[in-house]
Amino acid sequence: MQTTDLTGHISKRFNKDLDNLRNSVLAMGGLVETQLADAISSVVSGDSELGLRVAKDDYKVNKLEVSIDEECGRILATRAPAASDLRLIVAVIKTITDLERIGDESEKIGYLASKLAGMDRPTDSYIELKNLGHHVLQMVRDTMNAFARLDIEACKSIMLEDDRVDDEYDAITRQCITFMMEDPHSVQRVMNVTWAARALERIGDHAKNICEYVVYMVEGRDIRHTRHAKDKQ
């Protein structure tokens, strides 16, 4: 009787550890989502103060990454997890790296927004950046939801969504090139817009990576780079 109680206790603590780990990854995701949303609205509304705040707050994301990383190391060392538990930890370690990168890109966008705020604003007030941004933000949000729900179907549709983000990015780049050719004075400003679009496109890629980790975590199947391999054949 006592022994069953004991094992129950240990695995309960272990379960709780894993649960806390998952929760803190999702909390980090929430922070990154907010950073990204703020970064996008700072570009769109030309709010340099908000942009600088996003850039400044990136340290919070970094701090979370470090602490979650440490926690993963601790669990690996003390619990020696196997099978799905191990996959969870591996996926978490990779996910937080990508989340941190998303945070970095948001920081970059915030910084660019503070620069763009000081320049002339185009008449469309960056509508195309706004659309791309909301598209990407929705992707990141869906990704974190899929992580929480372990929803593989959602992951698959998010990964397809990334292609559309890439298309949108291409369109913005072409548009920017046209602007620069038409009016050489605007090169500096339009370059910043291109950088911001580039950062958003990268965020889409990071979200896609996280989806791949979710699939790995649930099914134990590594689906990275599979499409390109198929293309080559």
Place this chain on the structure above:
Amino acid sequence: MPESWRRFLVSTLLLLTGATLIGWYYGHADWGLLIAALAALAWHIRQLLIFDRALRIGDFEAFRYGEGIWSQMFARFSFLKQRSRRHKRAYRQLLREVRESTNAMPDGGIVLTSQFEIVLCNTAAQELLNLQQRQDRGQRIDNLVRDPLFIEYLKSGIPQAGVEIPSPARSGNWLLCRVVPYGGNQQLLLVRDITERRRLATMRREFVANASHELRSPLTVISGYLDTLAEDPDVPQAWRAPVAQMRSQAARMNNIVAELLELSRLEAPIGERVDQHVDVAALLASTRKAYAGKAKGPTLTVNCESRARIVGRLAEIESIVTNLLSNAMRHTPEDGSVTLTWRSGADGAELIVADTGEGIAEDHIPRLTERFFRVDSGRSRDDGGIGLGLAIVKHALERHDAKLEIHSQQGKGSTFICRFPPSRIVIDQPMPISAGTGASR
């Protein structure tokens, strides 16, 4: 003993005695008893099997042919089953009605366990927060609504406040979330769409700010010319008094505009906090000095019982003190007194302004902090009050997580207490603190 039991026992006994007697007649009493007992056993086994079969296929109507005591058991069991089925149907109906009514609610409602796991949610909640009723049961709510402010609010365990977060489902929309303790140790999370309210508030704020800003420059020009006119010796005597009056009214309008601007600044969302440690004791000392020069007016006593400092903005704390104090001085007769107290304890610090003035009627107290609210509109317009002071105080206090409490008794005086939470207080050297009552009256 029920009738059926008696009949059952008597008939069993009769069977066994009868069989024994017959056996005895033929010289084998034991054989007779054995055969009768075996027959009874076989009969009971058969009934038992039928009962089990009826139970298994769940149909007692088709099998209500038990005999003797068994038939009654069958009937009773079937009756119980029907009754429970009827109850179940009633409960299901009730449950459906409850669910329909919760789904009809415009606000989202989510039942959470003490660990914030989702137990139930209504349709509105699913739409507002992008939840999926089936799939998300048992999922922690903060895994799906991940706004840092929301997570902080859940963890804080202070349900009264509520938190405003951007909607995860529709960008640009805002939600107000509140947690209410519910049932045993469950919690109810209420979610309301406040997009429209926020939009109106922003619109009003911007309108007030813009309007006051626009009024400022014409006013500066007007009062500038009036100042020159008032000092010009060439102005005819008949015009002197009107010009002086115009000048003082222009100054008053300047004041109003300045305060409106101050108010809209205070109402704006808090950006990056530039917090200093505000030395309240020093602030009170300088306030006392400012009032000491005045010959007229009630006596001012300053009790500084603490060296606690407030973490916040000096300009705003200063505006709280001056607004409360000037109100108190204005509403207290010359032979009265005003007491200004600053003290701190384990549960935060208090700034108390108590006067012995005319007091405020109870039904006016809740409305005091409304802008341009006047207890007596005819009177206070003349004595320099604008009607924005307490609104400014309220907003400045809100920005310091502090609360304003007002106690008043008509004819005896009023007490305004600003309570600052411990998180906003720094104490350098602790001083003995007198345990005092809430009001100094």
